[in-house]
Amino acid sequence: xxxxxxxxxxxxxxxxxxxxxxxxxxxxxxxxxxxxxxxxxxxxxxxxxxxxxxxxxxxxxxxxxxxxxxxxxxxxxxxxxxxxxxxxxxxxxxxxxxxxxxxxxxxxxxxxxxxxxxxxxxxxxxxxxxxxxxxxxxxxxxxxxxxxxxxxxxxxxxxxxxxxxxxxxxxxxxxxxxxxxxxxxxxxxxxxxxxxxxxxxxxxxxxxxxxxxxxxxxxxxxxxxxxxxxxxxxxxxxxxxxxxxxxxxxxxxxxxxxxxxxxxxxxx
Numbered sequence: 001x002x003x004x005x006x007x008x009x010x011x012x013x014x015x016x017x018x019x020x021x022x023x024x025x026x027x028x029x030x031x032x033x034x035x036x037x038x039x040x041x042x043x044x045x046x047x048x049x050x051x052x053x054x055x056x057x058x059x060x061x062x063x064x065x066x067x068x069x070x071x072x073x074x075x076x077x078x079x080x081x082x083x084x085x086x087x088x089x090x091x092x093x094x095x096x097x098x099x100x101x102x103x104x105x106x107x108x109x110x111x112x113x114x115x116x117x118x119x120x121x122x123x124x125x126x127x128x129x130x131x132x133x134x135x136x137x138x139x140x141x142x143x144x145x146x147x148x149x150x151x152x153x154x155x156x157x158x159x160x161x162x163x164x165x166x167x168x169x170x171x172x173x174x175x176x177x178x179x180x181x182x183x184x185x186x187x188x189x190x191x192x193x194x195x196x197x198x199x200x201x202x203x204x205x206x207x208x209x210x211x212x213x214x215x216x217x218x219x220x221x222x223x224x225x226x227x228x229x230x231x232x233x234x235x236x237x238x239x240x241x242x243x244x245x246x247x248x249x250x251x252x253x254x255x256x257x258x259x260x261x262x263x264x265x266x267x268x
Contacts, residue, residue: 010079010083010149010152010196011196011197011198011199012196012197014197015193015197018086018193018196019043021086021087022043022046022047022085022086023043025043025085025086025087025088025089026040026041026042026043026046026089026091027043028089029089029091029092040091041090041091046085046089046090046091049090049095050081050082050085050090050095051191052095053081053095053096053098053099054078054081054082054099054191055191056096056099057074057077057078057081057099057102057103058074058078058187058190058191060099060100060103060122061073061074061077061103063122071154071156072106072110072154072156073103073106073107073110073112074106074190075152075154075155075156075190075195076106076109076110076152076154077099077102077103077105077106078102078190078191078195079152079195079196080102080105080106080142080146080152081095081098081099081102082193082195082196083145083146083196084098084102084142084145084146085098086145087145088145093138097130097131097134097135097138098142100119100123100131100134100135101134101135101138101139101142102142103119104116104119104135105135105139105142106152107119109150109151109152116132116135116136117132119132119135120132120135153199153200154186154200155186155189155195155200155201155203155204155207156183156186156204157200158200158201158204158205159182159183159186159204159207159208161204162204162205162208163175163178163179165222166178166208166219166222169221169222170217170219174217177215177217178208178211178212178215178217179211180211181207181210181211181214181215182204182207182208182210182211183207185206185207185210185211185247186203186204186207188247189203189206189207189243189247191250192246192247192250193246193250194243194246194247197246198239198242198243202239202240202243203243205223205226205236205240206239206240206243206244209223209240210244223236223237
């Protein structure tokens with residue numbers, strides 16, 4: 001369950017708050033080296049570098065054979081990586097090392113048993129010793145950056161819950177076709193800051209609406225049934241719209257139909 005205490009430590013009000021935190025981390029590091037700060041990266045430069053390693057994190061997680069572990073580990077590790085660089089500069093801690101640290105620590109949290117020797121054996125031989133030493137030396141640093149909030153809720157589980165409910169309304173065959181596009185939506189969302197701005201269930205619902213449109217399945221009655229008040233429905237539709245716009249803006253997410261008609265309300 002996504003409690004308010006979790007929301008306080010993991011969900012931010014807007015992108016500006018996160019941008020300010022990244023800028024502060026960048027400036028704090030520059031302040032420790034004032035003699036050459038003019039040659040350092042900006043916080044925007046750091047963000048570009050971190051994005052590269054976020055993509056590499058997804059590729060690295062493909063080494064896990066068990067799909068359920070892969071989904072949980074990649075979501076947890078990605079959440080850790082994003083939150084770590086809200087408090088630390090990429091110039092202070094090399095993102096590749098932090099990426100592996102987050103992946104290894106996510107394995108622990110998601111109860112995927114793997115020793116440090118087994119973990120580094122998946123890396124190039126030249127990286128094994130340095131990476132293993134970095135991981136073992138900085139686990140507490142990572143926990144501190146995460147404010148010791150280690151449990152991460154991803155959007156795959158609420159999506160499964162939506163599917164269970166929809167099958168009772170539309171039948172198994174019609175609902176099963178929604179899975180592909182919905183999962184693709186969530187996979188893309190993981191690479192953006194959406195996961196730090198909205199709850200897992202909101203992202204899952206946005207993925208479901210998108211997939212329904214791609215498959216020409218009208219689920220407007222179901223979306224309407226999720227709330228009993230028109231004002232709450234308006235807010236829900238706005239959240240779905242904001243999530244989709246965020247993905248479009250960041251990754252050119254292509255949506256052929258951008259409107260969902262619910263009780264004469266158009267979601268743009």
